[in-house]
Amino acid sequence: MSQALALPNRRVEEWKYSDLARALGDAGFGEASARVEVTALPAGVETIELDQSVIPLWISAHYGKLKANNVGALSLAKTRSGVALHVAKGQVVAEPLRLAVTGEGHVRLLLVLEEGASLTLLEDFDPAGTRNAGFEIVLGANAELRHVRLAPASGAVQVEEVSLRLARDARYHGHFANFGAKLSRTELAIALEGEGSEAHLSGVTVLSGDAHADVTTQVTHAVGRTHSTQLFKKVVAGHGQAVYQGKVTVAKGADGADSRQTAKALLLSERAEADLKPELEILADDVKCAHGAAVGDLDTDSLFYLRARGIPEKEARHLLIHAFLEDALTDIAHDDLRETVRGAVSRALNEVVA
Amino acid sequence: MLDIKNLHVAVGGKEILNGLSLHVDAGQVHAIMGPNGSGKSTLSYVLAGRSGYEITEGSITYNGEDLAALPPEERAAKGVFLAMQYPVEIPGVTTMMFLKSSLNAQRRSRGESEMDAIGVLKTVRAKASALNISEDMLKRALNVGFSGGEKKRLEILQMALFEPKLAILDETDSGLDIDALRLVAEGVNGLRAPSRAMLVITHYQRLLDYIVPDRIHVLAKGRIVAEGGKELALELEAKGYEQIVKDAA
Numbered sequence A: 001m002s003q004a005l006a007l008p009n010r011r012v013e014e015w016k017y018s019d020l021a022r023a024l025g026d027a028g029f030g031e032a033s034a035r036v037e038v039t040a041l042p043a044g045v046e047t048i049e050l051d052q053s054v055i056p057l058w059i060s061a062h063y064g065k066l067k068a069n070n071v072g073a074l075s076l077a078k079t080r081s082g083v084a085l086h087v088a089k090g091q092v093v094a095e096p097l098r099l100a101v102t103g104e105g106h107v108r109l110l111l112v113l114e115e116g117a118s119l120t121l122l123e124d125f126d127p128a129g130t131r132n133a134g135f136e137i138v139l140g141a142n143a144e145l146r147h148v149r150l151a152p153a154s155g156a157v158q159v160e161e162v163s164l165r166l167a168r169d170a171r172y173h174g175h176f177a178n179f180g181a182k183l184s185r186t187e188l189a190i191a192l193e194g195e196g197s198e199a200h201l202s203g204v205t206v207l208s209g210d211a212h213a214d215v216t217t218q219v220t221h222a223v224g225r226t227h228s229t230q231l232f233k234k235v236v237a238g239h240g241q242a243v244y245q246g247k248v249t250v251a252k253g254a255d256g257a258d259s260r261q262t263a264k265a266l267l268l269s270e271r272a273e274a275d276l277k278p279e280l281e282i283l284a285d286d287v288k289c290a291h292g293a294a295v296g297d298l299d300t301d302s303l304f305y306l307r308a309r310g311i312p313e314k315e316a317r318h319l320l321i322h323a324f325l326e327d328a329l330t331d332i333a334h335d336d337l338r339e340t341v342r343g344a345v346s347r348a349l350n351e352v353v354a
Numbered sequence B: 001m002l003d004i005k006n007l008h009v010a011v012g013g014k015e016i017l018n019g020l021s022l023h024v025d026a027g028q029v030h031a032i033m034g035p036n037g038s039g040k041s042t043l044s045y046v047l048a049g050r051s052g053y054e055i056t057e058g059s060i061t062y063n064g065e066d067l068a069a070l071p072p073e074e075r076a077a078k079g080v081f082l083a084m085q086y087p088v089e090i091p092g093v094t095t096m097m098f099l100k101s102s103l104n105a106q107r108r109s110r111g112e113s114e115m116d117a118i119g120v121l122k123t124v125r126a127k128a129s130a131l132n133i134s135e136d137m138l139k140r141a142l143n144v145g146f147s148g149g150e151k152k153r154l155e156i157l158q159m160a161l162f163e164p165k166l167a168i169l170d171e172t173d174s175g176l177d178i179d180a181l182r183l184v185a186e187g188v189n190g191l192r193a194p195s196r197a198m199l200v201i202t203h204y205q206r207l208l209d210y211i212v213p214d215r216i217h218v219l220a221k222g223r224i225v226a227e228g229g230k231e232l233a234l235e236l237e238a239k240g241y242e243q244i245v246k247d248a249a
Helices: A020-027 A057-062 A070-078 A300-308 A313-329 A335-352 B040-048 B072-077 B095-109 B117-130 B135-139 B148-162 B178-189 B206-210 B231-239 B241-248
Strands: A035-040 A045-049 A082-087 A097-102 A105-113 A118-125 A131-139 A144-151 A157-166 A171-178 A183-192 A198-207 A212-221 A227-236 A241-250 A258-267 A273-282 A288-296 B002-011 B014-024 B029-033 B053-062 B080-083 B090-094 B166-170 B197-202 B215-220 B223-228
Touching (some): A035 A082, A035 A105, A057 A082, A057 A105, A070 A131, A070 A157, A070 A183, A097 A105, A105 A118, A105 A144, A118 A335, A144 A157, A144 A335, A171 A183, A198 A212, A212 A258, A227 A273, A241 A288, A258 A273, A258 A313, A300 B090, A313 A335, B002 B040, B014 B053, B014 B223, B029 B231, B040 B072, B080 B148, B090 B095, B095 B148, B148 B178, B197 B206, B215 B231, B215 B241, B223 B241, B231 B241
Parallel strands (some): A082 A105, A144 A171, A171 A198, A198 A227, A212 A241, A227 A258, A241 A273, B029 B197, B029 B215, B166 B197
Antiparallel strands (some): A035 A097, A045 A082, B215 B223
């Protein structure tokens, strides 16, 4: 393995809270290839396996072109397993597309929405298997993608890098529901390249036992009149560790950029840990940027209020934790997908709240 | 219904109530008046079962049962209700959902069947209109963005909905203008019943013009120092707490 593709350890600043080299041990990610299964394919979406000998122009134009971290570069170098998906210009796909990312090893995904196209995507990240997925998403002018990623609790090391570029007036809504792994890292690299483009990121994390979940985002406002919001909520019990690192960069000249990022964690035990690190780098003059992070435990006044109204302690705790997560969940615009995530959250909370 | 004997309560090691005794029968409305720091809120919290309030001596008997031995949710199910001075705001839980969860939790605890969403909605609506609580308020997150008056009206709505046997109203008049006060008082008066006892805790005599008590107790330094009929409120208003406390000593 070349030095450039060495697995990051905690001495690398961006991986300080997620020591990938240590979690993987000597075996690393190995040489195997994981898979992507299309489990629901609505009309209007073209899908192609990446390991074809003849590939269409829309793949060669975009595949492997986006900024990647070391781990993303590794999956690019190691595999051609995975799928590419394409929605043609002006095509509005009503039904959700559903993908399952499964198996062990490296895998790649490419999704291209041409100008004015619209799609809803549910990505199921299978909990079985040590896996390194690299996902590139290209949104053409005025395209819109609603993306929900669901990662159930896993005992493996699971990494995914999602890189996006957005052209003029394109809109991305991404929700990342994560229930932890031996090491779980979701890295989102978002490039707002076209004027009027916007990215709205949200996520919920519920951890128990010694689960770990790291969401790291890098949002770049490359041009003016771009808009980004981030809202990440984490509930950590047991010995769990939740990480949020969010960096927003507003490039020189990107005047009128508007960015907000919020990360909050609720710690339910003495040994639970949350590392929240929102960060801003502003090189433009006229921007509106806000960021905040807060770590706390359940509010005793609220708990007493609910119990004084007859709600037993365990139920009251459930209610307050659901309430804490609620605004991040309502960011999921699609009703069915929101209920899917809500169901997963409820099941996870049953484990967490004794 | 409620029998408090020689109650001593400490908060964080500091004694706040010291030797408070009080007896309230069903059908009666008693007022507890007292200056700031006399222990009024401590009394209301210890009756509702808030943690951090340690009973070091004495007893609280409610319908023959040791109230202090019960967790707050069981007290509520057995008919103890505290209208709080500072109702909490809970973003992420709608008022309607909160009312349904509370009502059904109490019913479950008593072995009664749960009410469905439509049943709860109908019951709540019928009681809400009398308190001028809009449909919109019920849809909003619990107490979030509510005015002081709206919060207090919602407390009274809960009292009407839960139909408690013992209702404790802690400074329900604080932060209310005269119209809101009248509305809240009407709500409370409408709930006076032979089977229900009320304990109205207040700093000012003003509320007692609207909710006329059967008996008034003056609380100072953690114990009852004077008792009397409703005319005691006027005497307090005229003389001030300091004089009454001195007279009693």
